[in-house]
Amino acid sequence: MTSTSLPDSLIATLPGSAYTDPGIFAQEQERIFETMWFCVARSSELAKPGAFRTVDVGRESILVTRARDKSIRAYFNVCRHRGAKLCTEDTGEVKRAFQCPYHAWTYDLDGKLVAAPNLTKMPDVGRTEYGLVSVAVREWLGYVWVCLAENPPSFEEDVIGAVVERLGDVESIERYGIENLSVGRRITYDVQANWKLIIENFMECYHCATIHPELTEVLPEFADGYAAQYYVGHGAEFGTDIQGFTVDGSEGLDRIPGVSEDQDRRYYAITVKPQVFINLVPDHVIFHRMYPVAANRTIVECDWLYLPHVVESGKDVSRSVELFDRVNRQDFDACERTQPGMSSRLYAKGGVLVPSEHHIGAFHDWVNERLGTPRPE
Numbered sequence: 001m002t003s004t005s006l007p008d009s010l011i012a013t014l015p016g017s018a019y020t021d022p023g024i025f026a027q028e029q030e031r032i033f034e035t036m037w038f039c040v041a042r043s044s045e046l047a048k049p050g051a052f053r054t055v056d057v058g059r060e061s062i063l064v065t066r067a068r069d070k071s072i073r074a075y076f077n078v079c080r081h082r083g084a085k086l087c088t089e090d091t092g093e094v095k096r097a098f099q100c101p102y103h104a105w106t107y108d109l110d111g112k113l114v115a116a117p118n119l120t121k122m123p124d125v126g127r128t129e130y131g132l133v134s135v136a137v138r139e140w141l142g143y144v145w146v147c148l149a150e151n152p153p154s155f156e157e158d159v160i161g162a163v164v165e166r167l168g169d170v171e172s173i174e175r176y177g178i179e180n181l182s183v184g185r186r187i188t189y190d191v192q193a194n195w196k197l198i199i200e201n202f203m204e205c206y207h208c209a210t211i212h213p214e215l216t217e218v219l220p221e222f223a224d225g226y227a228a229q230y231y232v233g234h235g236a237e238f239g240t241d242i243q244g245f246t247v248d249g250s251e252g253l254d255r256i257p258g259v260s261e262d263q264d265r266r267y268y269a270i271t272v273k274p275q276v277f278i279n280l281v282p283d284h285v286i287f288h289r290m291y292p293v294a295a296n297r298t299i300v301e302c303d304w305l306y307l308p309h310v311v312e313s314g315k316d317v318s319r320s321v322e323l324f325d326r327v328n329r330q331d332f333d334a335c336e337r338t339q340p341g342m343s344s345r346l347y348a349k350g351g352v353l354v355p356s357e358h359h360i361g362a363f364h365d366w367v368n369e370r371l372g373t374p375r376p377e
Contacts, residue, residue: 006352011361014368016347019194019339024371025295026059028195032274032370034058034148037159039276039289041144042183042303046072049109050094054087056291057148062135063087063098064144067109072139074146075132080113081105086132098132107132141278142179142305143287162272168233173270173278175258178285181305184317187325189300193335194342195275195292196367198300201331202269202277202288203227204357211330214323218242218249219267225356227269235266235280245281246319247326252283253310253317273366279324283307284317286324296339302328 006012018024040055041064052065054077061077063086079086084102097114099106106115111132119125136147138155145159154161163173191198201207205227208216216223219236238245244252245267255264259282268280277288284306291299304321311317341347353360368374 009355010352011358013350013353013360014196014364015350016342016344018350018367019197019342020295022295025194025292027371028292028367029058031372032058032367033292034060036149036153036274037138037145037147037155038274039143039145039272040064040074043072043139043142043144043179044183045091046144048093050096051092052087052094052098053091054089056293057146060148061085062146062148063132064137064146065098065109072137072144073109073111074135074137074144075111076135078133079103079105080130080132081116140179141173141287142181143289159272163270163278166232166270167268172233172263172268173280175260175263176256176280176285177258178287178305180308181256181285182308182311183303184284184306184311185304185321187302187321187328189302189328189332191298191300191332191335192296193298193332193339194295195290195298196363197335197338197342198290198298198332199271199273199363200360201335203271203360203363206354206356207334211334212327214247215327218245218323227356235263235268238265238267244283244320245323247322248319250319252281252320253315254307255282256284256307273363284320300328300332 034057038057040057040062041053045051045053046064046066049066049068049070052063054061054063062074063077064072064074067073077086079100079102081100081103084100086098086100088101097106097108104117105113108114111134113127113131136152138145140159145155160170164170167173205222206225208222209225212222218239220239221236239249242249244250246252264282270278272278275290275292279286284304287303287305289301291301293299304317306317
């Protein structure tokens with residue numbers, strides 16, 4: 001079946017191979033993850049100079065650290081000598097420098113080559129020229145974003161612009177003061193599904209009445225099948241008897257002071273392509289980062305962010321965490337049930353999107369454009 005034979009109510013999805021083909025995933029690594037702004041860490045994880053985190057962005061390992069001047073730096077996690085992986089730990093802290101475990105080439109926090117066996121006998125080796133290769137880095141919303149492109153796209157247009165496109169203005173997210181919130185809980189999920197299936201699931205609510213009983217109890221309008229992201233500036237309203245964004249609808253925690261009256265008792269969801277989901281509610285923020293590992297595997301790191309005194313006082317955040325943890329597990333289970341079907345001969349030309357999912361078609365067009373793949377007629 002081709003898109004030309006579909007009823008007007010339906011539009012075609014991507015073909016099954018888009019979710020299973022390692023070659024297509026390799027193209028996505030090269031043309032999407034390695035060319036766009038990619039969120040890699042919470043800034044507070046790198047509180048002191050020398051604190052570091054290593055993350056995979058596309059096909060590359062990236063080392064993110066804080067320099068002596070307190071700025072965030074990011075480098076390819078590759079020694080300039082023989083290409084050994086410089087840091088093998090996911091997180092850690094060094095005092096003054098990073099030393100390659102192979103031949104002891106040593107780099108300071110600014111990436112400069114400061115020591116190596118017999119380096120003094122090689123005066124023609126430039127300390128900066130043979131230093132670590134840096135990548136572009138930005139901090140926003142209390143998170144670190146990197147871009148591997150030689151000429152990075154505009155952060156204001158691609159990242160901040162995605163928030164403006166969803167909420168209507170940047171002030172709406174600034175009121176939550178996300179950069180000043182503290183991580184109350186972090187859960188990492190290992191999802192056996194393609195990253196695009198996860199994004200598509202997050203973008204629509206046609207499934208909400210079926211698999212999210214707790215969520216639709218708190219946000220009754222989701223039972224109608226239209227996600228909050230379907231409308232610019234719209235936030236799904238809490239049910240009449242719901243006191244807070246918790247698993248049982250009970251009262252939440254201290255409200256974020258900057259949240260406006262028209263944002264109170266509402267839930268907002270934002271997708272920042274290619275791998276960030278931001279969920280806003282009056283007393284906390286839920287921030288997802290996806291790390292696509294393979295065509296059929298994605299690591300998702302999810303932070304629950306609260307006012308600092310809520311976290312420091314040890315207040316019980318479990319009811320608010322449990323609500324979206326259940327939502328995540330229900331969604332990821334659905335994606336994992338869908339992934340095998342992408343290999344079926346019945347899905348060779350893809351499936352269909354109903355009207356409340358038509359905006360996902362724009363996401364598919366975006367993927368095709370990034371890969372230079374024409375959409376099937």
